[in-house]
Each structure stands twice: as C-alpha cells, then as structure tokens.
Amino acid sequence: MQETKPTVKRSYTTCGELNAGNIGEQVTLKGWVNRRRDHGGLIFLDMRDRYGITQVVINPENARDAHAVAEGVRGEYVLAVTGKVGERPEGTENPNMATGEIELVVSDIEVLNPSKTPPFYVNQESDVDESLRLTYRYLDLRQPRMQRNLRLRHRAIKIIRDYLDDRDFLEIETPIMVKSTPEGARDYIVPSRVFPGDVYALPQSPQQLKQLLMVSGTDRYYQIARCFRDEDLRADRQPEFTQLDLEMSFVDREDVLDLTEGLFVKMFSELAEKPLKDSTFPRLSYQESLLKYGTDKPDTRFGLEISDVSEIVASSEFGVFANTVKSGGVVRGFSVPGKGDIPRSQVDALTSAAQGFGAKGLVWIGLEEGENGLSARSPIAKFLSDDEVNNLATATGASAGDLMLFVADKEAPTAEVLGRLRNHVAHEYELIDEGSHAFCWILDFPLFEWDEDGNRWDAAHHPFTSPMDEDVQFLDSDPARVRAKSYDLVLDGFELGSGSIRIHDRDIQNRMFGLLGYSDEQVEERFGHLLRAFEYGAPPHGGIAPGIDRTVMLLAGEHNIREVIAFPKNQSGQDLLMGAPSPIDETQLQELHLQLDLPPEEDHEDE
RNA sequence: GGAGGCGUAGUGUAGCGGCCUAACACGCUGCCCUGUCAAGGCAGAGAUCGCGGGUUCGAAUCCCGUCGCUUCCGCCA
Numbered sequence: 001m002q003e004t005k006p007t008v009k010r011s012y013t014t015c016g017e018l019n020a021g022n023i024g025e026q027v028t029l030k031g032w033v034n035r036r037r038d039h040g041g042l043i044f045l046d047m048r049d050r051y052g053i054t055q056v057v058i059n060p061e062n063a064r065d066a067h068a069v070a071e072g073v074r075g076e077y078v079l080a081v082t083g084k085v086g087e088r089p090e091g092t093e094n095p096n097m098a099t100g101e102i103e104l105v106v107s108d109i110e111v112l113n114p115s116k117t118p119p120f121y122v123n124q125e126s127d128v129d130e131s132l133r134l135t136y137r138y139l140d141l142r143q144p145r146m147q148r149n150l151r152l153r154h155r156a157i158k159i160i161r162d163y164l165d166d167r168d169f170l171e172i173e174t175p176i177m178v179k180s181t182p183e184g185a186r187d188y189i190v191p192s193r194v195f196p197g198d199v200y201a202l203p204q205s206p207q208q209l210k211q212l213l214m215v216s217g218t219d220r221y222y223q224i225a226r227c228f229r230d231e232d233l234r235a236d237r238q239p240e241f242t243q244l245d246l247e248m249s250f251v252d253r254e255d256v257l258d259l260t261e262g263l264f265v266k267m268f269s270e271l272a273e274k275p276l277k278d279s280t281f282p283r284l285s286y287q288e289s290l291l292k293y294g295t296d297k298p299d300t301r302f303g304l305e306i307s308d309v310s311e312i313v314a315s316s317e318f319g320v321f322a323n324t325v326k327s328g329g330v331v332r333g334f335s336v337p338g339k340g341d342i343p344r345s346q347v348d349a350l351t352s353a354a355q356g357f358g359a360k361g362l363v364w365i366g367l368e369e370g371e372n373g374l375s376a377r378s379p380i381a382k383f384l385s386d387d388e389v390n391n392l393a394t395a396t397g398a399s400a401g402d403l404m405l406f407v408a409d410k411e412a413p414t415a416e417v418l419g420r421l422r423n424h425v426a427h428e429y430e431l432i433d434e435g436s437h438a439f440c441w442i443l444d445f446p447l448f449e450w451d452e453d454g455n456r457w458d459a460a461h462h463p464f465t466s467p468m469d470e471d472v473q474f475l476d477s478d479p480a481r482v483r484a485k486s487y488d489l490v491l492d493g494f495e496l497g498s499g500s501i502r503i504h505d506r507d508i509q510n511r512m513f514g515l516l517g518y519s520d521e522q523v524e525e526r527f528g529h530l531l532r533a534f535e536y537g538a539p540p541h542g543g544i545a546p547g548i549d550r551t552v553m554l555l556a557g558e559h560n561i562r563e564v565i566a567f568p569k570n571q572s573g574q575d576l577l578m579g580a581p582s583p584i585d586e587t588q589l590q591e592l593h594l595q596l597d598l599p600p601e602e603d604h605e606d607e
Numbered sequence: 608g609g610a611g612g613c614g615u616a617g618u619g620u621a622g623c624g625g626c627c628u629a630a631c632a633c634g635c636u637g638c639c640c641u642g643u644c645a646a647g648g649c650a651g652a653g654a655u656c657g658c659g660g661g662u663u664c665g666a667a668u669c670c671c672g673u674c675g676c677u678u679c680c681g682c683c684a
Contacts, residue, residue: 117634
C-alpha cells in the first residue's frame with residue numbers, strides 16, 4: 001500500500017517509497033532507527049517512518065565518518081541519512097519488505113536527535129501492559145499497527161465528509177460548553193468564573209443544537225462531534241467519544257435509513273478487510289430482535305436463533321416448564337449444531353455461565369436418533385414425551401447430534417439470559433463467522449420504558465422522539481404499547497448508533513413531557529429554549545448519530561475503542577500521559593468561587 | 608457500588624510451600640565480527656516477586672486485607 005500521494009513534494013525521502021526504479025538516485029531519508037545490525041565492518045540500519053521501512057547500509061571503507069556515527073546510533077534515534085539508492089547484491093534481497101529490492105548506501109549520517117531506550121518495544125508487536133502504553137502513548141502510536149489505526153480513522157472520517165458533502169450536508173460546529181440538563185447520563189461540569197455558582201456542562205451529544213439547526217433552516221447538518229458522558233467506562237465506552245451527528249429536515253424514517261446505509265456500505269466496501277454479510281441491511285423489529293437474539297444489538301454473524309417453546313411445554317410433566325408458563329412466564333431456547341454429545345463437564349460449564357447471566361437454571365437436551373424419531377439425553381428426559389422432544393427439536397431447528405438449551409423464566413430475564421448465553425456459546429465453540437461484517441437495523445422500539453426505581457415512564461430514546469403515527473392514540477391509555485419512530489444501527493453485536501424522527505408538533509411534545517412526569521417549571525427550565533424555537537416554524541426532521549470510535553474499532557478488527565483513539569483514558573477515566581485529572585490551585589478555586597469538600601482520606605497509620 | 612481475571616528485572620513470561628543465592632527470551636552495557644534483515648559470538652549489569660498483615664521451622668508460591676490495571680454487571684435520556 002503506497003500511502004504517499006504523488007502530489008506530495010518533500011525535501012527528503014520517506015522510508016516507504018523507494019524501489020528498484022530509484023536505483024542510482026541520491027536521496028536523504030529521515031526517520032527513526034527501527035533496528036540496527038552491526039557487523040563490525042558493515043552496519044545495517046532499518047529506518048522507519050509512517051510510510052515504511054528502508055534498509056540503510058554503512059560501509060566503513062567508503063564512509064568512514066558516517067560509520068563512526070552509526071556505531072553510536074541506537075534504536076529510536078532520529079536520523080537524516082544521505083546516500084545513493086543501490087540495488088541489493090544478488091541473494092540479499094528481502095521479499096518480505098516493500099523496499100526489499102534496494103538499500104540506501106550511505107555517505108553521510110546526521111543524528112537529528114538521540115533517544116533513550118524505550119520502555120517497551122516500538123519495533124515489534126508485543127502485549128505490553130496498557131497503562132504503560134498509555135503513559136508513553138507517543139511511543140505506542142509510533143508502532144505500525146497504531147499508525148494504521150490512526151490512518152484508518154482519518155480515512156473513515158474523510159469518506160463521511162465526502163459522502164455527506166455530495167448530499168448537501170453542511171458540517172457545523174456546536175459549542176462544547178453548553179447548558180446542563182440533569183437527566184440521562186451524568187454531565188461533566190465547567191464552573192463559571194463570572195457567574196458564581198453557575199456551571200456550563202459539556203454536551204452529552206449535540207442533540208438539542210442539531211434540532212435548533214433544523215429550525216434555523218439549515219436543512220442538512222452533520223458534525224464529527226465530541227460527546228461527553230460522566231459514566232463508568234467499558235471496552236467500547238470512553239468518557240469522551242466521537243459521533244457522526246447528523247440531522248435532516250423534511251424526512252421520514254426511510255430517508256435517514258437509506259442515507260446511513262449508503263454511507264456505511266461505502267465506508268466498509270472501501271476500508272474493511274472483510275466483506276459485508278448483507279449489502280442491504282436486514283431489518284428487525286425490537287420485539288423480533290429480543291425474541292430471536294435476546295438483545296437489541298444482535299450479532300447476526302452466526303445463527304443460534306432463539307425460539308419460544310412455551311406452548312409445546314405448557315402441559316409438560318416437567319414442572320418447572322409447565323409452572324413457568326402457567327404463571328405467565330416463557331420457555332425459550334436454541335440449538336447448538338453437533339454438540340449433542342459434549343461431556344457433562346462442558347454442559348455444567350454452560351449451566352454456570354447461564355446462572356452467571358441471571359438464569360435460575362439451564363435445561364439441556366442432547367438429541368440422538370431414537371425409535372420414534374429423536375430421543376433425548378438429558379436430566380429431564382424422563383419427564384419428556386417423544387412428541388415433546390420432537391416438537392422442541394422442530395421448534396429450535398435441531399436434529400440428531402445437536403444440543404438444545406432452554407431457559408424458563410419471566411420474559412425479560414429469559415431473553416437476556418439466552419441472549420448472553422447465545423453469545424457465550426458462539427464464542428466458546430467458535431461459531432462466529434469472523435470473515436464478514438453483519439449490519440442490521442433494529443426498528444420499532446417502544447417509546448417509553450418503565451422505570452422501576454422512579455415508578456414512572458422514561459423516554460426509551462429521548463423525550464423528543466416521535467411516536468409512530470398509528471400509536472399516538474395510545475399515548476394516554478397504554479403508553480407501553482406506543483412504538484417510536486426510532487432506529488438503531490447494529491454491527492457485529494455492537495450498537496453503532498441510534499436515531500429517530502423527532503417530534504415537531506408542540507401538542508404531542510407537551511403530552512410527552514406530561515407522561516414523563518415533568519412539571520411545567522421543569523420543562524421550561526430544561527427545554528424552554530427548544531420548545532420556543534419549535535413555535536417559530538419547525539420543519540419535520542430526524543437524524544442519527546453513529547459512533548465513530550466503535551465503527552473504526554470494528555473496521556480495524558480491534559476489540560477495544562482505545563486502540564483507535566489517539567489519546568484515550570484508562571478505565572478510571574484518567575489520562576495517564578498528561579496526568580489528568582489533577583488537583584487545582586487554591587487561586588483557581590477562589591476565582592471560581594469553589595470550596596472543596598473532600599471525602600476523608602483513608603489513613604492506615606491512625607488505626 | 609458489585610463480580611471475575613491479572614500483578615515476578617526495562618518488556619513478555621516461567622516458577623505455584625524447601626531443589627529460588629528466583630529461571631528463560633528479548634531489550635540494555637562492553638568486547639569481537641564486512642551482507643545482515645528477529646544478524647551472530649563472548650562477557651556483564653539489571654528483581655526488596657505490587658504493598659501490608661497472617662499461617663508455617665520455611666512463603667514469589669497458601670490465607671486475609673489493600674492498591675493498581677483490565678473485563679463484565681449496575682450506570683450509559
């Protein structure tokens with residue numbers, strides 16, 4: 001891969017561009033010493049930069065001064081080496097190197113900067129403790145894999161910009177210091193010096209601002225937007241992260257889905273190493289996804305689809321099944337091909353995994369050829385009739401030699417347990433098709449979800465999400481039944497982003513707030529600015545906000561978004577390179593009218 | 608806030624009650640070496656085994672606590 005663009009002119013040569021066509025040219029390479037091989041006479045240096053590695057050879061017989069310099073050179077020294085591009089002697093070509101046909105025969109070396117011995121290898125892949133990598137992130141980023149990730153991220157964002165520019169979108173920046181709206185995630189707070197006691201908040205997303213841009217007539221907006229949420233971290237979650245935030249006017253759901261799908265197909269066809277499983281993204285309703293995959297972010301690269309077998313076992317002699325169904329619960333399960341004869345130890349491991357996911361128990365049934373169709377090898381075999389065994393097999397798509405796994409409980413925990421068990425089994429038995437990427441859309445989310453703790457309805461997406469037209473009639477009578485015009489984009493089991501068509505009707509918006517239990521004062525305080533804007537001619541609008549970090553992570557084949565963020569934070573939210581967060585001066589506190597009220601220091605010596 | 612995993616020279620690992628006066632590889636330092644590309648050869652330096660306590664005649668090893676990192680749950684409109 002030639003990364004250097006032909007139009008780029010430099011006064012020196014990069015370490016990735018020389019080949020047999022340059023033999024005889026006088027050039028200067030600038031870069032880092034990747035490796036040094038000192039033969040006493042000849043010294044070989046591998047020079048590395050972002051573009052590649054080029055071998056440099058120093059011969060004491062025709063470059064005495066350069067040789068003396070090269071003797072003192074070590075790894076990661078920054079050099080300017082000048083010489084003539086030479087054909088490598090017969091038999092010493094290196095077919096593993098892009099520049100392996102040639103070498104630079106050095107006449108002069110200038111040490112631009114020496115380097116201490118790095119705390120970990122820059123010149124080879126190794127599994128170094130991540131906090132060390134983060135502390136010396138600049139060295140970590142020097143490695144080819146990380147350079148590749150940074151470049152991939154750049155390319156992905158470039159494709160986004162070109163694609164949206166072609167479609168009349170304007171890239172518009174929104175403020176980083178905004179108003180705190182205490183709901184959803186915890187805000188990061190910036191105290192005001194000028195207004196004692198008042199604060200700005202960092203945006204959790206530019207949600208309200210992009211809607212205001214729609215009211216402004218901007219029509220099509222996007223932004224590579226930094227978002228901030230003060231919540232605990234995960235492998236795919238950082239306290240600050242980047243979204244492709246976009247919003248369009250005069251659109252319905254189909255328009256947003258089409259536009260987004262086109263963008264991701266383009267991005268993945270140009271950048272991904274693996275093909276898309278489906279170039280048209282399959283669509284699942286939320287209900288369907290929960291039933292078949294036990295989650296609203298299914299990994300559709302593998303089967304193991306879940307089936308509801310409640311009816312089959314409703315009158316089973318196996319009490320747990322029958323009683324669960326009788327009391328309004330469900331029995332669901334899936335089959336694992338070819339695993340009908342796994343040893344008891346593995347079955348036990350699956351059971352304890354399921355229990356770890358919250359299951360009360362796990363019923364397993366190994367299927368064998370029997371006299372009347374299939375027969376069951378299972379602790380509960382004696383409770384199951386031949387008919388029941390065969391019907392369960394049919395329902396889960398299982399046949400002889402397969403393993404069936406069932407969970408019985410109330411619907412929500414059953415779905416969750418099976419969803420997580422499905423992922424677990426797929427990993428355990430390597431059933432995931434790692435050779436492709438699988439996108440899908442999840443549609444028809446409920447508009448509300450019941451908040452057990454607060455004993456009230458909560459917006460499933462956010463309070464500006466429009467209900468489905470045909471469900472508006474249930475807003476007051478049966479909120480649980482109201483579906484939203486919202487959608488999630490899912491890739492390989494990761495939620496890449498969600499979006500919705502927004503409410504532009506003031507009456508429906510007011511009813512939403514009423515249902516969510518906001519008082520007029522709260523509505524005015526939190527959303528007054530937005531609602532006032534909606535009174536001046538708000539166009540129907542909607543959008544979506546896919547996460548850039550997760551997208552690039554999956555493009556890069558990484559398992560952690562920190563690998564595609566130049567300067568990420570560790571799991572405690574610390575920046576180990578700069579040392580943030582850090583204490584602040586008394587002077588700064590005074591200027592901000594702040595006093596500290598710190599928790600008591602744990603002092604072991606006092607005890 | 609909770610649960611699991613990990614913590615041994617600069618890095619990655621081994622050792623998992625006494626053969627440990629802690630091993631190996633790479634890296635590092637010095638010397639030798641003119642065709643290597645994970646160069647090679649020789650010599651050497653480098654570790655209070657995360658920290659604290661306990662059990663034991665004896666602890667890197669077992670137990671408890673604690674700290675750090677990480678994965679997951681809670682949390683993430």
